[in-house]
Amino acid sequence: MICHIQIVAIIGLMSRCIAWPDDPVPRLPIKHLREVIGQRFLGNESHVEHFKLLERAPTFILIGARNAIYNISLHDLTEIADQRIQWSSSIAHWELCNLKGASEDDCQNYVRVFGRQGPDKFLACGTNAYKPQCKQFVLKNGVHVGGKESDGLGLCPCAPQHNSTAVFAGGQLYAATFADFSGGEPLIHRKKIRTDRADLNQLNGPNFVSSFAYGDYVFFFYRETAVEYMNCGKAVYSRVARVCQHDKGGPHAFNDRWTSFLKARLNCSVPGEYPFYFNEIQSMSDVTEGFYAGRHDQLIYGVFTTPVNSIGGSAVCAFSMSSVLEVFQGAFKEQETINSNWLRVLPEKVPEPRPGACVNDSRTLPDITVNFVKTHPLMDDAVQSFFALPVITKVSFNYRFTRVAIDPQVKALDGRTYDILYIGTDDGRVLKALNTKAPDSLSEVGQIIVSDSQVLRYGQAVKDLQVVHLAGEASKLVVIADSEIRAVPLHHCDSPAVNSCVTCVALQDPHCAWDATTDLCVAVPTKLHANDASKTLFQDIINGKHKGCGYEEASQHHPYNTQLSL
Numbered sequence: 001m002i003c004h005i006q007i008v009a010i011i012g013l014m015s016r017c018i019a020w021p022d023d024p025v026p027r028l029p030i031k032h033l034r035e036v037i038g039q040r041f042l043g044n045e046s047h048v049e050h051f052k053l054l055e056r057a058p059t060f061i062l063i064g065a066r067n068a069i070y071n072i073s074l075h076d077l078t079e080i081a082d083q084r085i086q087w088s089s090s091i092a093h094w095e096l097c098n099l100k101g102a103s104e105d106d107c108q109n110y111v112r113v114f115g116r117q118g119p120d121k122f123l124a125c126g127t128n129a130y131k132p133q134c135k136q137f138v139l140k141n142g143v144h145v146g147g148k149e150s151d152g153l154g155l156c157p158c159a160p161q162h163n164s165t166a167v168f169a170g171g172q173l174y175a176a177t178f179a180d181f182s183g184g185e186p187l188i189h190r191k192k193i194r195t196d197r198a199d200l201n202q203l204n205g206p207n208f209v210s211s212f213a214y215g216d217y218v219f220f221f222y223r224e225t226a227v228e229y230m231n232c233g234k235a236v237y238s239r240v241a242r243v244c245q246h247d248k249g250g251p252h253a254f255n256d257r258w259t260s261f262l263k264a265r266l267n268c269s270v271p272g273e274y275p276f277y278f279n280e281i282q283s284m285s286d287v288t289e290g291f292y293a294g295r296h297d298q299l300i301y302g303v304f305t306t307p308v309n310s311i312g313g314s315a316v317c318a319f320s321m322s323s324v325l326e327v328f329q330g331a332f333k334e335q336e337t338i339n340s341n342w343l344r345v346l347p348e349k350v351p352e353p354r355p356g357a358c359v360n361d362s363r364t365l366p367d368i369t370v371n372f373v374k375t376h377p378l379m380d381d382a383v384q385s386f387f388a389l390p391v392i393t394k395v396s397f398n399y400r401f402t403r404v405a406i407d408p409q410v411k412a413l414d415g416r417t418y419d420i421l422y423i424g425t426d427d428g429r430v431l432k433a434l435n436t437k438a439p440d441s442l443s444e445v446g447q448i449i450v451s452d453s454q455v456l457r458y459g460q461a462v463k464d465l466q467v468v469h470l471a472g473e474a475s476k477l478v479v480i481a482d483s484e485i486r487a488v489p490l491h492h493c494d495s496p497a498v499n500s501c502v503t504c505v506a507l508q509d510p511h512c513a514w515d516a517t518t519d520l521c522v523a524v525p526t527k528l529h530a531n532d533a534s535k536t537l538f539q540d541i542i543n544g545k546h547k548g549c550g551y552e553e554a555s556q557h558h559p560y561n562t563q564l565s566l
């Protein structure tokens with residue numbers, strides 16, 4: 001296999017080249033997205049809004065911003081009339097914030113947290129000039145009015161830059177955030193119950209990235225300094241942690257502590273004699289489901305990067321929810337003395353009932369179980385990625401991945417289904433990618449980047465991505481940045497650069513096919529595959545070549561692959 005020069009330079013180990021996939025070259029680079037559908041929302045342009053997606057409903061999204069919650073129509077990204085909720089800090093809080101010497105921008109209310117409690121009521125929390133506050137909103141005569149307020153410390157960060165996450169489940173708000181102004185006291189928290197203060201075994205300088213409820217559990221994803229890393233220097237690892245929704249806290253003095261907080265490492269790496277790790281999780285998708293190599297599974301896709309002070313490596317790895325659950329049923333890890341290595345705890349040393357398991361009433365658990373889980377929150381096994389390799393890896397001096405959104409199980413003309421990945425970057429691009437081998441193999445990965453488009457002004461990071469399908473309208477991708485929301489098409493089949501059968505088929509995009517009757521690269525309506533359509537529509541996801549294109553000289557080798565090899 002031919003290695004990429006950059007990769008050889010970075011790693012300096014020829015052995016690694018055996019496993020490292022070629023850095024995929026985008027089939028379709030789009031410098032300035034002329035095809036942008038012109039849908040965009042900027043909010044108040046006189047300041048940075050720090051947009052945060054609060055709720056995704058079928059036809060609208062609620063966006064937390066500076067002193068406001070915007071209600072944006074997904075049809076055209078315009079603000080829905082008379083639905084803006086204004087919510088500023090009180091004069092008293094603002095004055096106190098100013099007195100402490102914080103900037104004018106920081107002494108505002110950035111709405112970050114949301115929990116829907118019913119069709120016409122919800123709870124929201126904002127930074128409130130460094131004094132986080134939550135507020136209940138109810139629908140009255142067609143508008144949402146604010147009601148009861150409560151302290152938001154431990155639920156909402158004090159500043160919009162803090163990497164926090166929160167999820168509403170079973171009527172309660174679960175948050176992974178910071179309980180102080182400087183971001184020095186991290187916690188995972190639900191009303192009355194929390195992780196320990198300053199217990200580095202539980203949380204060690206975390207950056208929280210996302211959370212969701214799943215079954216009896218709430219899962220949190222973050223990166224943190226690894227306590228178990230015993231070599232010199234320090235390392236950051238990616239984690240998945242979980243708590244039970246029915247955790248009522250422990251007996252006696254443990255009554256305000258989790259009895260079910262456990263965490264495990266997420267392993268996103270390129271295998272080899274020395275695996276190459278993408279250690280720093282940046283985001284995690286929601287749970288999707290589909291068939292992979294004939295097997296039904298629920299997957300989550302995460303963005304992982306190398307540390308900021310190293311060369312920009314980014315990857316997307318998939319994990320199955322069943323393997324996440326399995327690791328939490330496995331062995332615990334422990335360090336017997338401060339200088340010994342971290343080792344697997346032998347089964348006979350684990351008390352009964354099993355520490356960290358979900359139980360009806362955790363207040364009746366024996367002290368020995370509760371003590372064990374407090375001192376052994378880390379699982380011994382890492383969660384291994386679902387495919388043997390990352391779904392996409394990319395080395396770039398210019399950018400890193402930030403987010404990934406999945407359009408699951410898009411059907412190609414050959415009847416196979418593919419998860420399409422839309423990947424946002426910290427310099428305002430969106431890459432469209434897929435694993436062409438996913439329908440057939442878990443041990444091999446076919447990394448394809450279909451397109452690479454500059455969607456936002458250069459330098460603006462993509463903070464969130466949502467795939468939107470609305471009946472009777474073209475599907476689109478909604479791209480959210482700090483001060484801008486844009487919608488772009490899901491495919492670029494009709495881009496001027498895709499002007500021949502060969503270039504169209506070479507995209508390897510399940511959304512696009514060459515129509516031999518009109519001589520155009522067309523979007524295939526993926527849900528309506530008329531049986532005879534494939535006679536005049538040419539597509540080949542696996543190889544990007546179709547004999548219907550004729551044997552032009554370009555089809556001898558893949559037109560987009562020519563620049564790839566050395």
Ligand SMILES: *[C@@H]1O[C@H](CO)[C@@H](O)[C@H](O)[C@H]1NC(C)=O
Pocket residue numbers: 044045046047
């Ligand atoms: C934008 O925000 C400023 C304060 O930063 C405010 O004075 C102005 O009225 C806002 N504009 C709109 C259109 O809401």
Ligand SMILES: *[C@@H]1O[C@H](CO)[C@@H](O)[C@H](O)[C@H]1NC(C)=O
Pocket residue numbers: 060062071080083144
């Ligand atoms: C947002 O707009 C939709 C559609 O008009 C409406 O149903 C909803 O109540 C609005 N506000 C909120 C906070 O959901």
Ligand SMILES: *[C@@H]1O[C@H](CO)[C@@H](O)[C@H](O)[C@H]1NC(C)=O
Pocket residue numbers: 161162163183207282
């Ligand atoms: C939050 O995460 C971003 C993206 O990884 C990072 O650049 C930033 O430094 C983090 N913020 C803090 C306060 O650590």
Ligand SMILES: *[C@@H]1O[C@H](CO)[C@@H](O)[C@H](O)[C@H]1NC(C)=O
Pocket residue numbers: 267268269270271272275382384388
């Ligand atoms: C992580 O995965 C690689 C394969 O990519 C494997 O070689 C390595 O042992 C795994 N590491 C851990 C800590 O599980």
Ligand SMILES: *[C@@H]1O[C@H](CO)[C@@H](O)[C@H](O)[C@H]1NC(C)=O
Pocket residue numbers: 360
């Ligand atoms: C837990 O509670 C449910 C109903 O609330 C009951 O059916 C179940 O048997 C209980 N389990 C245990 C272990 O007590």
